[in-house]
Amino acid sequence: MRILIAPDKFAGTLSALEAAQAVADGWHRTDPSARTELLPLSDGGPGFVEVLHTALGGEVHRAEVTGPLGAPVTAEYLLDGDTAYVESAQACGLHLVPAEDRDPGRTTTHGVGELVAHAVRAGARTVVVGLGGSSTNDAGAGLLAALGATPSDHLGHGGGTLAEHVDAVDLEAARQAVAGVRLVAATDVDNPLLGIHGASAVFGPQKGADPDQVQRLDAALAAFADRVDPDKGTRDVPGAGAAGGLGFALLLLGGTVESGISRVLDSVRLAERLDGADLVITGEGSFDSQSLRGKLPHGVAQVASGHGVPCIVTAGAVKVGRAEAAEAGITETYSLVESSGSVEAAMNRSAEELRALAADIARRWSR
Template sequence: MRVLIAPDKFAGTLSAVEAAEAIAAGWRQQAPDDEVVRVPMSDGGPGFVDVLQAALGGELAALTVTGPLGESTPATLLLVGDTAYVESSQACGLDLIEAPNREPERASTYGVGELIVAAVEAGAKRIVIGLGGSGTNDAGAGMLAALGATAEPQGVLQQGGSALQQLTSIDVTPARERLEGIELLAASDVDNPLLGLRGATNIFGPQKGVEAERIPPLDAALENLATLVDRQLADSKGAGAAGGLGYALMLVGASRVPGIETIIDAVKLAEHAKTVDLVLTGEGGFDYQSASGKVVSGVAKVAGDAIRPCVVLAGQVLVGAREMRVMGVQSAYSLVDAVGKEAAMGQPAESLAALAARVARTWSRSI
């Protein structure tokens, strides 16, 4: 029997690569005669570069960029031919900020611009930027500054979203000229606009630590930027991705592409699915959001198109059988239910391997 293992990260515990290794180890332990194929996945958020490097090879360039609160932080750039892959969360990710220090109002995307500049200087003609997992809400103003955009008052673009209320003028022409002749793709499955009730601040701000009373003025600050540059573009699908980073990328010519589909195409998941008998995927929390452009739903669709059963291994399973079937998932198994929350968090790889072995007893035809 041949099994495809294509999980997302288990947020806070395992990367997608580590999760795939753990599931494979557990499966082999129970069904050693089965052949397992590991294809770690990402939807454009954390793990984007690692997943692509595992599938495509290429050259990893180690860099030091400016983190969301101005600190130096390590990041990597993946170069495959004349294409560069950038993971925005490496420069502005929520996981870079300790919980007590989370202030999305002053966090900046400047480091994302530094990564893009590095890609340009490395000779890239096509740059794919994975969006997701950000701890920022500055409409990509910091990124624009790193690319050469100017504004009045000087320095305001690097000071986070709230500071944009002070903005009186902005010129993004230097940033556009810096990227002239380069194809930019913003990989994200978020289709929210920049502003309003469905915008970056209202929908994602609270998840990053924006307090309720700060939401209206922060949204107004982002609207001030949009009004000075291109208010119509702020209504575009995906402009609100990564705290508005999607909007800034569109300002400099980027096209939005679905994050999960970008990965599915890059790792040739559909081709792999046709050669196996069973597809396994997983993530930390299998819930209602999993149906909205996340890895689990994307993998399940590929499995369905190949007429292969899809099974989910998750930290927690928070959907019922009906919702699973709608997503194309035959069955789902919870790590917390199997080993308890303490073991799931304290020994995630071992626990996930144990769960995979248990699933193999049910699903492997070799036993």
């Protein structure tokens, strides 16, 4: 039996590679003769550069950039020919901010702009920015400041400053910094910048915002958008709200939004690797309604379904019914919380519990 194991990260517990290895190890406990092929994946968030480097080769560059709270961090991007792949989470990721310091009114995307500038200086003519896992809610103002937009002193200091301190914004220098460069926002989030489906309302609470702060952040982003997008042609583009509005900033600079999942799945040649597979196993930390709006397991399931290969999802928690999952091309779902008996066990012993779950799945599926 040949099994392709293609998960995303289990956020907060396992990288995509660690999750794939745990599934393979568990499966072999039950079925040592199975051929397991590991294919860790990313949808544009953490792991984006690592996954694409494995698939494409190219050269990984490192740069010291401004982290989400202003302290320097070391981040990587991939240069493959004249195309650079930037993982925004390496410069502004939620994992870079201690839980007690999480405040999307303070965090900045300045380091992402520094990475983009670094890639352009290295010769990139296309820069693909993977969006996901951010701690920010600044509408990409930090990125714009890093590329030369003014007034940079306030643009670069978090989303909470945008309404009170930014009266006018000049984007000309930022646009010149990326002139002739194709910018791509790689995301499968289709949220606009503002409103009940926007960056602040949907993602702010995940980054530490309480309901009152969500309202203040949305108002700050609206005030900023009025200054830089007076014709309102960009703020409502699907994906503008990705990564706390980082998608909005890339669009202001002439960028486009593309599916992060599609780009990754094409790069790793998932369709080809499914040839001859008996089963594909994917997964992520929480498989919920957002997952069915185009997150990685959904993308894997769609490709697998087109090749007639059953697709299983393993997740820390499963919050999607069987009928919804089946409609998305998913054959079965399995939850670590249910198999281990508690959220605590699923979080604290993720690898061990995932191995045990995979061994149990193998007993049901091996032939």
